[in-house]
Amino acid sequence: MTKHWADFQYEIYLNGMTGAVPRLPTDLTRLEELTEQRLGPGPVGYVAGSAGSGSTARANRAALERRRIVPRMLRDVHERDLSVEVLGRRLPAPLALAPVGVLSIMHPEAEPAAARAAAAQGVPFILSSASSTPMEQVAQAMGDGERWFQLYWAKDREVTKSFLDRARACGFTALFVTLDTPLLAWRPRDLDQAYLPFLHGVGTANYFSDPAFLAGLAKPVHEDPNAAVMHFVGMFADPAKTWPDLEFLRENWDGPIVLKGVLHPDDARRAVDAGMDGVVVSNHGGRQVAGAVAAADALPKVAAVAGDRLTVLFDSGIRTGDDIFKALALGAEAVLVGRPYAYGLGLDGQAGVEHVIRCLLAELDLTLALSGHAGPGGPGADDLEEGTA
Ligand SMILES: Cc1cc2nc3c(=O)[nH]c(=O)nc-3n(C[C@H](O)[C@H](O)[C@H](O)COP(=O)(O)O)c2cc1C
């Protein structure tokens, strides 16, 4: 398992002999700017954008950067293994691709290309409910690659039930229920550009291919696309939902259920009480509540409540291998990454997404080794310090 990421390190290092430079930068923080140059302000504005004036997205980065790793020496790190067990599955590394909707705004091959990249690297792909490709086609594109389904919990029970049945039938093994998006937030960058892709039917493929959704329309989608879009907007999420409603999902999904968007320790307790299997500590990459707590600041408190009762995953702000190290040290078992892989897709399709996965894991492997750890189970609170810079 480890050899794979080390091979990539050597491949990149040995490029120095021939002067062959990689197609994309190995510092993934540069991808946003490159994607903007390539694709223009609309699509990148949507992906890069966040809630309000961007304070939560900035806080996510600051909370990771503020924490500094204190490396330890002379610990025999010559043999390393990045693999972890998450939700009952053995993964080659503590990483999955986060659910990102409307990927066709980044690249015409959209979700199938990203899913193939994940499968090729052995990393789980979490498909968004707001995918621009129907889930069956994404499943087919990725063969037997590990896939998890993200649910936007619709107002209409029949649509939710139908999504769960379809996801199960095409091989999705875990369900990620996103709780932080009962309404779409105030996102000035999109509002000012009037750029909301789903108003043009982008990201509605799972709905427009769903018998339960289509049954609610007066006319077929092609005869009145605007009415279909408005039906989607009106039902894709439900601000009236409360904790007892989770029972419906527990009854209709046999596999693991993970609640995405948990930030308060009491909500983690509720997740345990509701029979959930895990949580993603996340503020949706800063896209929902402006002024929200940084996800990395919320992580240790949620992890303390979870103990071994819940799987704790983390996202919001991961850009580098050392960010992954820090999330592990703060109590995450694995992380999800969103925007960086969307940019990789925009810049170079499947190969761009593979580049992002390989860079993150090659860098994680080196960060672990150079800090005195042979695997993702090593880092803990003792490895981090609050820095001044
Ligand atoms: C363009 C875009 C679309 C997203 N769509 C979804 C979605 O459909 N469902 C969901 O649960 N989260 C969605 N997210 C949030 C991601 O799953 C994830 O929480 C976030 O991107 C993590 O932060 P990062 O981008 O800093 O890695 C989206 C994020 C972006 C940037």
Ligand SMILES: O=C(O)C(=O)c1ccccc1
């Ligand atoms: O943009 C998002 O963050 C998101 O979650 C979403 C919601 C609805 C449709 C597409 C994406």
